Amino acid sequence: MSMMGELKFFLGIQVNQFKDGVYVHQTKYTKELMKKFKLEGCKMMNTPMHPTCILSKEDTGTKVDQKLYRGMIGSLLYLTASRPDILFSVCLCARFQSDPRESHLTIVKRIFRYLNGTTNLGFLYRKSLDYKLVGFCDADFAGDKIERKSTSGNAISIPIYCDNTAAICLSKNPILHSRAKHIEIKHHFIRDYVQKGVLDIQFIDTKHQWADIFTKPLTVERFDFIKKNLNMHFVSD
Numbered sequence: 001m002s003m004m005g006e007l008k009f010f011l012g013i014q015v016n017q018f019k020d021g022v023y024v025h026q027t028k029y030t031k032e033l034m035k036k037f038k039l040e041g042c043k044m045m046n047t048p049m050h051p052t053c054i055l056s057k058e059d060t061g062t063k064v065d066q067k068l069y070r071g072m073i074g075s076l077l078y079l080t081a082s083r084p085d086i087l088f089s090v091c092l093c094a095r096f097q098s099d100p101r102e103s104h105l106t107i108v109k110r111i112f113r114y115l116n117g118t119t120n121l122g123f124l125y126r127k128s129l130d131y132k133l134v135g136f137c138d139a140d141f142a143g144d145k146i147e148r149k150s151t152s153g154n155a156i157s158i159p160i161y162c163d164n165t166a167a168i169c170l171s172k173n174p175i176l177h178s179r180a181k182h183i184e185i186k187h188h189f190i191r192d193y194v195q196k197g198v199l200d201i202q203f204i205d206t207k208h209q210w211a212d213i214f215t216k217p218l219t220v221e222r223f224d225f226i227k228k229n230l231n232m233h234f235v236s237d
Contacts, residue, residue, distance in 0.1 A: 020127050023125075050110075
């Protein structure tokens with residue numbers, strides 16, 4: 001191995017180091033995607049998905065080029081390494097790769113339209129000696145309109161902030177009761193860690209639940225508010 005100097009670029013991920021912190025972003029990769037799919041001049045959007053958008057499997061909608069659709073999804077999935085703001089919408093659209101329709105492609109193109117105005121958005125890790133590792137956990141109960149499965153999002157760490165008081169009570173109560181009997185035993189490992197003092201699950205109000213961005217489409221105001229609190233900022237040229 002040889003010393004190549006300060007890390008600036010690695011597998012499509014750019015690293016900008018400053019006195020006050022470090023930026024991790026994929027500006028170059030994002031611009032290449034826009035050019036690759038000929039969308040660099042498209043109209044910009046404030047969010048990757050409209051808050052009232054509902055995607056479902058279609059039998060009557062117009063079919064689209066499966067190769068093109070899969071290529072766009074695959075490219076966007078790699079971009080989520082530094083862009084959690086598009087994680088929910090990309091993963092949702094990825095479910096329709098086997099039989100994509102025009103309605104699905106429209107949403108994928110909206111994601112690109114959002115990226116067109118946020119190509120240089122990335123994570124900012126500020127220089128500090130007082131970092132604390134915390135986690136946020138949220139679940140959209142039966143929010144999946146297709147199979148009625150729950151959608152969950154979380155950042156695992158200690159303590160964990162949850163906006164569901166019932167879930168917190170279940171994790172702290174050592175006695176199984178009727179509300180928990182349908183849950184498989186393997187899903188109760190969190191309770192064991194809570195009892196041992198390894199995890200500390202605390203309540204947080206929905207307004208400050210940053211994991212919402214991983215479970216549902218949001219309004220512009222809510223979306224921007226969470227991005228800011230996730231330390232996502234625009235990288236200076």
